[in-house]
Amino acid sequence: MIKKILVPVDGSEHAERALDSALDLAQKYSAEVLILTVVQYGPLPSEGSPQSINAYLEAIDDFHRKVLSDALEKVKKTIPGLKVSTKSDEGYPADKIIETANEDEFDLIVMGRRGRGHLRHTLLGSVSDRVADLSPCALFLIK
Numbered sequence: 001m002i003k004k005i006l007v008p009v010d011g012s013e014h015a016e017r018a019l020d021s022a023l024d025l026a027q028k029y030s031a032e033v034l035i036l037t038v039v040q041y042g043p044l045p046s047e048g049s050p051q052s053i054n055a056y057l058e059a060i061d062d063f064h065r066k067v068l069s070d071a072l073e074k075v076k077k078t079i080p081g082l083k084v085s086t087k088s089d090e091g092y093p094a095d096k097i098i099e100t101a102n103e104d105e106f107d108l109i110v111m112g113r114r115g116r117g118h119l120r121h122t123l124l125g126s127v128s129d130r131v132a133d134l135s136p137c138a139l140f141l142i143k
Contacts, residue, residue, distance in 0.1 A: 002029040006106040008036045008097050008127075011067045014112025018142040019071055022110035023078055025140075031107070032083040035071045036100055037064045038093040064088055094130035102136045110140045 007022040009015040019035070026033045039060060044053055068086045075084045089096045101109055113128050132139055 002031045002107045004104065004106045004108070005031050005033045006036060006097070006101050006104075006109045007033060007071075008038065008093065008109070008111045009067055009071050010037065010093070010112075011063065012112055014142060016112075018110050018112045018140075019074065021140065021142055023075060023082070025108070025110065026082055026084075027079050032085075033075065034100070034104065034106070035068060035075070035084065035086045036097065037067050037086075037088050038096040039064050039088060039090045040093055041090070094127040094134070097127070097131050098134050098136065106137050108138045108140060109135055110142065113141045113143045 002025060005022050005026055007015075007019055009019060022033060025031065041057065041060060044056070048056075065088070068088060072084065072086055075082055087100065089100070097109065097111070100106070109131065111128060111131065113126075128141055132141070
């Protein structure tokens, strides 16, 4: 039985489709949903003032807040009574997804097959591949 669904989001089309699928499942099984975004600060600009670096970091944080806000708004419009919460974390996305799934004993992770960082993931391996290898629960990947 599916009681708790974890949905990592990053603002990509794949994550948007994953959220749609997770909402369908949550409604069918009366499951609760946690929408997770993971902030991964890349290399800081090598040039620039502390103010410009702070602006860069703030822009990343703002983006992730908006991703969560948009996802939560969509849930409330689509399924008003659904039990949903949001969480933002910092670190390597795959590790934080797995850590969250472990700590909160999720039954299912629903996530996009590809996210925003295509080139980096081509070189280092995708987040979804790592989650698939290490997930403590069922994983539903959305293309």
